Amino acid sequence: MNKKLIGVSKRAVTSIIKYVFLIILGFVLVYPFFFMVFASFKSNEELFGSASIFPAQYSFEPFIEGWQAAGQFTFTTFYANTFVLVIPTVIGTVISSVLVGYGFARFRFPFKKILFTLMIATLMLPNAILVIPRYIIFREIGWLDTYFTFYIPALLGCSSFFTYMLLQFFRSVPMEFDEAAFIDGCNSFQLLYRVHVPLLKPSIISVVIFQTIWTWNNFFDSLIYINSIRKFPLSLALKLSLDTQADVSWGQIMAMATLSMIPCVILFFAMQKYFVEGVVSTGIKG
Amino acid sequence: MHKGRIKELVIYNSKRRGWVGLLYILPWLLGFSIFQIYPLITSLIYSFTNYSFFNDPSFTGLENFRYAFTRDIDFWPSMKATILYVLMGVPGKLIFALFIAMILNMKMKAINLFRTIYYIPSILGSSVAVAIVWRLMFMRNGTVNRFLAFLHLPQVDWLGSPFAALVCLALLIVWQFGSSMVIFLAGLKQIPRELYEAAIVDGSSAVTRFFHITLPLLTPIIFFNLVMQIIAAFQDFTSAFVITNGGPMKGTYLYGMKLYTDAFSYFKLGYACALSWILFCLIIFITIVLFRTSDKWVFYDDGGKIL
Numbered sequence: 001m002n003k004k005l006i007g008v009s010k011r012a013v014t015s016i017i018k019y020v021f022l023i024i025l026g027f028v029l030v031y032p033f034f035f036m037v038f039a040s041f042k043s044n045e046e047l048f049g050s051a052s053i054f055p056a057q058y059s060f061e062p063f064i065e066g067w068q069a070a071g072q073f074t075f076t077t078f079y080a081n082t083f084v085l086v087i088p089t090v091i092g093t094v095i096s097s098v099l100v101g102y103g104f105a106r107f108r109f110p111f112k113k114i115l116f117t118l119m120i121a122t123l124m125l126p127n128a129i130l131v132i133p134r135y136i137i138f139r140e141i142g143w144l145d146t147y148f149t150f151y152i153p154a155l156l157g158c159s160s161f162f163t164y165m166l167l168q169f170f171r172s173v174p175m176e177f178d179e180a181a182f183i184d185g186c187n188s189f190q191l192l193y194r195v196h197v198p199l200l201k202p203s204i205i206s207v208v209i210f211q212t213i214w215t216w217n218n219f220f221d222s223l224i225y226i227n228s229i230r231k232f233p234l235s236l237a238l239k240l241s242l243d244t245q246a247d248v249s250w251g252q253i254m255a256m257a258t259l260s261m262i263p264c265v266i267l268f269f270a271m272q273k274y275f276v277e278g279v280v281s282t283g284i285k286g
Numbered sequence: 287m288h289k290g291r292i293k294e295l296v297i298y299n300s301k302r303r304g305w306v307g308l309l310y311i312l313p314w315l316l317g318f319s320i321f322q323i324y325p326l327i328t329s330l331i332y333s334f335t336n337y338s339f340f341n342d343p344s345f346t347g348l349e350n351f352r353y354a355f356t357r358d359i360d361f362w363p364s365m366k367a368t369i370l371y372v373l374m375g376v377p378g379k380l381i382f383a384l385f386i387a388m389i390l391n392m393k394m395k396a397i398n399l400f401r402t403i404y405y406i407p408s409i410l411g412s413s414v415a416v417a418i419v420w421r422l423m424f425m426r427n428g429t430v431n432r433f434l435a436f437l438h439l440p441q442v443d444w445l446g447s448p449f450a451a452l453v454c455l456a457l458l459i460v461w462q463f464g465s466s467m468v469i470f471l472a473g474l475k476q477i478p479r480e481l482y483e484a485a486i487v488d489g490s491s492a493v494t495r496f497f498h499i500t501l502p503l504l505t506p507i508i509f510f511n512l513v514m515q516i517i518a519a520f521q522d523f524t525s526a527f528v529i530t531n532g533g534p535m536k537g538t539y540l541y542g543m544k545l546y547t548d549a550f551s552y553f554k555l556g557y558a559c560a561l562s563w564i565l566f567c568l569i570i571f572i573t574i575v576l577f578r579t580s581d582k583w584v585f586y587d588d589g590g591k592i593l
Binding site: 047136242 | 311406410521542545
C-alpha cells in the first residue's frame with residue numbers, strides 16, 4: 001500500500017471516531033428527556049426495578065391521574081396560568097427592549113454615556129440582591145400574588161439582556177435607512193415602526209422565544225411572588241405535586257413534567273435558527 | 287456640498303439630538319430606578335437592621351455581618367459548598383463547551399444537527415421538570431447507578447453523600463454547555479484561516495496551534511463567559527432546592543438556598559439582605575480579580591473593547 005492511501009484511511013478512521021463520539025454524546029445529552037417521557041408510563045416498581053428505558057406497556061393513566069393533581073385545581077388551571085403569566089411578560093419585554101434599544105442606538109441625549117454604562121452594568125447585577133427589596137415593594141403596593149410582579153418589570157425594561165441584544169442589531173442597520181426616512185418626512189417613531197421593526201423582525205423573534213422559555217421555566221420568582229395555588233404556574237405546580245404526594249408516584253410526576261415542557265420544545269424546534277442567532281449576537285447568555 | 291443636501295442633514299441631525307432619545311429610554315429609566323437602583327439602596331440599608339415583618343425594624347449596625355461570619359453555623363458550610371459547586375460546574379462547562387466547539391469546527395458534516403441537539407439542555411435545563419428528572423436519575427437505584435453497574439464501575443450514593451450530591455448538581459451545569467458552545471463556535475469561525483495555514487507552513491503541531499492561535503484569540507469570549515457564568519452559578523437555587531433540598535447534611539445548602547430560607551421561611555429579611563450583600567461583594571471581588579489578571583491572559587485584538 002502506498003503512503004498516500006494510508007494517509008487517507010487514517011483520516012477516515014479519525015473522522016469515524018469523531019462521528020461516533022459526537023453521536024454517543026448526543027444520546028447521553030438527550031437521554032434525560034427520553035427517560036422522562038418513558039418514565040411517564042411506568043409504575044414506581046417498574047421504574048426502579050427494570051433496567052429497560054422502555055416501559056412494559058403504554059397506558060395513559062399516569063397522564064390522566066397526574067393532570068387531576070391532588071387538590072381542588074387541575075393542571076388545566078396551571079397550564080392556563082402559565083400562558084396568562086408568560087404572554088404579557090413577553091409582550092412587555094419586546095416593547096421595552098425595542099424602544100430602549102432604539103433610544104440608545106440611534107439618539108444623542110444628555111448623560112447618554114453614563115446611562116449606557118449603567119445599563120450594561122445591570123447585566124452583571126445579581127438578581128439575588130434585588131429580590132428581597134422587590135418583594136417588600138410589591139408587598140407595600142399590594143401586588144404580591146399577582147402577575148404584575150412579572151409584567152411591570154418586563155414592561156420597564158428590567159431584562160437589560162434583551163435591550164442589549166436588540167441594541168446590537170440596531171447598530172448593524174445602516175444609517176442611510178434613517179437618513180432616507182427622515183428626508184421623506186418620517187419622524188423618529190415612524191422610522192422605528194416602518195423601517196427598523198420590519199428589518200429587526202428576526203431579532204425580535206429571538207427575544208420572544210428566549211423570554212417565553214425563560215419565563216415559562218422561571219421557578220424562583222414565581223416561588224417568591226405567587227402564593228395561592230389557584231395562581232400557580234406549571235413550575236410551581238410540579239414542585240407542589242412532588243411535595244404533596246406522601247408516596248410519590250413518579251410516573252404521574254414525569255407525565256406532568258413532560259407535558260409542561262412540550263410548548264417549549266415545539267418553540268425550540270420551530271424557531272431554532274433564531275436561537276443560535278440570538279445567542280451569538282450577544283455572546284453572553286447561557 | 288449641495289445646499290439642499292446640507293439642509294437635509296441638518297434636519298436629520300436635529301432629529302437625533304436633545305431629549306427625544308430620553309423619551310425612548312424612559313421605560314428603562316423608570317424600571318432601572320424603581321426595580322434596580324432603589325432596591326439596591328434599600329437592600330444595603332436593610333442589611334444594617336433587623337428588618338422582618340414581625341417587628342419594627344431597628345438599626346443594628348454591623349450585627350448582621352458579625353452574626354453571619356461568627357455565629358451562623360450554616361454560613362461557612364454554605365459558602366464552602368457554593369464555591370466548590372461553582373469551581374466544579376463553571377470551568378467544567380466552559381472547557382467541555384470549548385472542546386466540543388473545536389471538534390464541530392473541523393469541517394464536519396451535519397454540524398447544524400449536532401449543534402441543535404447539544405443546545406437543547408441549555409434551553410430547558412433550568413426548569414423544575416429537569417430538576418425532578420435529575421433527582422430521579424441520580425437516586426441510589428436510579429438510571430445513573432444502573433449505567434455505572436453496566437460499565438462495571440462502582441456505584442455512587444449520589445444524593446446520600448454531601449460531596450457526591452454537589453457533584454450531581456455541578457453536572458447539571460456542565461450538561462448545559464450548549465449555549466457556551468454555540469458562542470465559542472461563532473468565535474472560532476472568526477479566526478482567520480491564514481493564521482493556521484501560516485502556522486502549518488512553519489511546521490507547528492496541532493497542540494502548538496491550539497495554544498498559540500486558537501486559545502489566545504478566543505480568550506475575550508472565554509473571559510466574558512466565565513464572568514457571566516460565575517455570577518449566575520453563585521446564585522443558583524432551583525437545582526439545590528428541588529434535587530437535594532440542600533441535603534444531605536446541608537452539603538448542598540447553596541448560598542442561594544440559604545438566602546431564600548432566611549428571607550422567606552424565617553422572614554429574617556434584614557439578615558438576608560446582609561447575606562445578599564456579602565454575596566454581591568464576593569462576586570464583585572472575583573470579577574475585579576478576573577479583570578485585573580485579564581491583561582495577563584486575555585488577548586484583545588482591538589485594545590480592550592468588549593462592547
